Amino acid sequence: MSIPVIDFGAYSLNEKDISEEQTRNLSSKLKNAFTEIGFVFLENTGITQEEVDRVLDVSKKFFLQPDELKRPFSRKSFACHANHGWVSLEKESLNPVRPGDLKESFNVCSLLADIKWPSGAAADFQELHTSFFLRCDELSRRVLALMAHSLGLDPEVFKSAHRFVGTDKNATTLRTLYYPPVDGERVKEDQVRCGEHSDYGTLTMLFQKHEGLQVLGRSGEYINVPLMPGAALINIADLMQRWTNDQLISVRHRVLLPPAGDSHSRQCVAFFLHPDDEFVITCLDGSDKYPPITGGDYVNERFYSTYGHS
Template sequence: MSIPVVDFGASSLNEENVADEQIHNLSKELESALTGVGFVFLQNSGITQEEVDRVMAISKTFLLQPDEEKQPFSRKSIANNPNHGWVRLEIERLNPNRPEDLKESFNVTSLNPDIKWPSGAAKGFREIQTSFFRRCTELGLRVLRVMALSLGLDPEVFLSAHTLIGNEGNCTTLRSLYYPSVNHEKVKEGQLRCGEHSDYGSITLLFSSSGGLQVQSRSGEFVCVPHVPGAVLLNVADLMQRWTSDRFVSVVHRVLLPPVGDSSTRQSLAFFIQPDDEALITCCDGSSKYPPVTGGGYLNERFKASYGQN
């Protein structure tokens, strides 16, 4: 299995007026990738490598600070935005059957101007993160529109359930992830940088600094995902699979430990696009293959499994 590559130029952030024929061709390519593999590289999305590098640089500045400097911005410390903030190393367990993941992160879930943001050493953190959040939002909405068209649906079918991104009532999250170097002598049995899991919401946009990600094929084998500078890695998440009655497939993936003797670190930016909390997700083909569920209700159940009592 290989990850398909699709030129998204026809609907990129740099395009305003696109011919119907171009969008039709793009939608068919995207449909083939997301029904067959569930992952696809988007080239010419309009988001540049320079933008990605800028967010990674400021994120790393914050995440390399001592824990006591990051503690005031911890996840669940911000009223009305429980997923916003810093997640320390070894607190999350995306595969409940493995030890805690060897990664830490900062989640941007809300653009509310009243939220306290890191400053100090991470000068410009808020501006850089929120600007990238908005760019990813625009790209994600364009992707959702093309995905709806690829299934012969009204383009508003998915868009109408994502009207509150960046505000209360929607948990779409820009997650800046940092995987520190690994001391293999201290690693717990079965521990990974990120355990096997599928994503929770509609779709995910991923930008990474290096390899390490593996995707599970239909046969159950894990396949290494190449690093493609400048491209966005898009994958289907669980609610979208339910929404489309399994037309689009949400695929299990993981991040391995580096080999013994490899002291390299890893960074990635994941933009998890989530339906509005109150959006009711029902099978868009009119079937009852999956029972209705709200975006927020489904997400909360998945968070319970990932974080346990934390």
């Protein structure tokens, strides 16, 4: 199995006039990828590797600070959005049967004016993360329109469920991730950098700077995801699989420890798109395979599994 690569140039952020033929062609390719593999690389989206690198560079400045300087920005420190903020090393277990993941992250969930942002060593943190959040949001809406087209649905059917992205009424998150060098002598049994999991919401966009991600194939074996600078790796998340009555598939993935003796850190940035908290997800084909659930209730259930009582 290999992850398909699609040239998204005709539908990129730089394009305004898109022909019906281009729409049919791209939506067909996306549907094939999302029904067979669940992941796809999009090239020429309009988001450049230079943009990605700027976000990762400023986030690394934040992560390399002492914990006491990061702690004021901890997740659950912001009244307007509980998921916004810094997640410390081993705080999160995406596979709850494993010890805490060997990674840090910073979640950008809210763009409201009263959010406190890192400064000092990471002086451009707010500007760069806000800009990248908005770019990813715009790109995700283009992908959503094509996904709806591929299923024979109104092009607004998915977009209309994401009206409050960037506010306290939606769980969409831009997440910069930092995997520090691994000290083999301190690693717990069965501990990894990021445990096996599938994503929670609508879809995820990942921009990588280093290899390490593995995706579960239909054979039941994990495959290594190659590094494609400048490309966006898109995958279906669990609520979208539920929404489409399993037509589009959400697939488990992970990041294991680096080989013994490899002292490199790893970075990436991911945009996790979620439907609005109060939007009710029901199967689009009218079936009752999955009971109705709001976007907010679903993501809170998943957060409880990941973070427990922390």
